[in-house]
Amino acid sequence: MDEQQLTGGLANAGAVVRRGAVVDRPAGPNAPALHGFLRALRAGGFADAPLPTGEPAGGREQLEFLPGDVAVPPYPAWALREDALTSVARLLRRWHDASARTPFDPVAAWPGEFADPEGGPLLCHNDVCVENVVFRTGAAAALIDFDFAAPGRPIWDVAMTARYWVPVLDPTTATETARAHLQVPHRLRLFADAYGLSPADRLALPSVLEQTTAVCRTFVTHRVTAGDAAFTAYFDAHGGWARWDRLQSWLADQRPLLERTLKA
Structure with a gap:
């Protein structure tokens, strides 16, 4: 074959x-x-x-094998549309609802790289990046690649997913990657609305975004320090630590605006 x-x-x-x-x-x-x-x-x-x-x-x-369309870099225009964003949020909610009903082995060797540091009641995917969602007829239809699945809170998975799909980028990086037209506060609220995020989790989401960003930076640090060729090449080609510093500083500055937008 x-x-x-x-x-x-x-x-x-x-x-x-x-x-x-x-x-x-x-x-x-x-x-x-x-x-x-x-x-x-x-x-x-x-x-x-x-x-x-x-x-x-x-x-x-x-x-x-789950048939459908999977966006890979350079991402096609359809993967950046608002209907794609909201369909991913709805798929993530279906995943969480199903995961909450499904028991998992709490002592299994679940990976810790992207895991919620507070743990949680259900198995989160933790890596719903653009390349890990299968689309059919223009809507998110399935999740793949569960390498980083681990117990956690739904809001942790929401923040992890929003980082990729909003996407959560500082203005400089957004401009450099031709995504300056994607307004973070607006798209983050669209994602929260489509997911059905609770009022309490809406208030917490900006802070959790900062936490997930720090966890992802630690993951990249370990991979680059270990000499992982693929990660090192990507890291060097995409701004290195300056890009991470810029994003983390921008997220902290934007927290009040994101909280107001999500609450409105």
């Missing part, structure tokens, strides 16, 4: 292949627990995540 290398993302660059209806990819130490969770999700009626097709072996796992 012909192999097709699937592109997108940095963590498993070049290591994910499709063979017909099956995706073969690296498996983490938590794969048995994650596979059990994905099977329980499907049994509970949530069909918007892949089903494992076999048991993990040799550091690899096999999952069903």
Whole structure:
């Protein structure tokens, strides 16, 4: 059977292949627990995540291929539209509602890189980046790549996802990446509205965005320090630490405006 290398993302660059209806990819130490969770999700009626097709072996796992469109850099215009943004928020809410009904193994080796430091009652995806959402007929239809799934609070996953899809960028970076026309406060409120975020979580979201940004910076620091070639190349080509410093300073300055916009 012909192999097709699937592109997108940095963590498993070049290591994910499709063979017909099956995706073969690296498996983490938590794969048995994650596979059990994905099977329980499907049994509970949530069909918007892949089903494992076999048991993990040799550091690899096999999952069903979910057909559709996945945006990869340079991102197409449709991935930046407001209807794409709100459909991702609604998909994330469906995921959280289903995850809250589905038990998971609390002592499994869930990865900690992107995990909510406060823990939480359900399994969060933690990496709903643009490359990890499958679209069909113009709307977000499924989530893929659960390498960083871990227990957490829904608002943590909301903040992680909003970082990618709003996207949360300082004005300089937004201009450099041709996304200055995407207004962060407006799009963040659209995301919160479509998700159905509670008043208390709306108030907390700007602060949680700052926390998730700090966690992501720590993740990048570890990867770059370890000499990960893919991350180092991306880091060097996208502004290095100056970009992270600028974003974190801008987020702190914008917190009152974001709180007012989300509350309005």
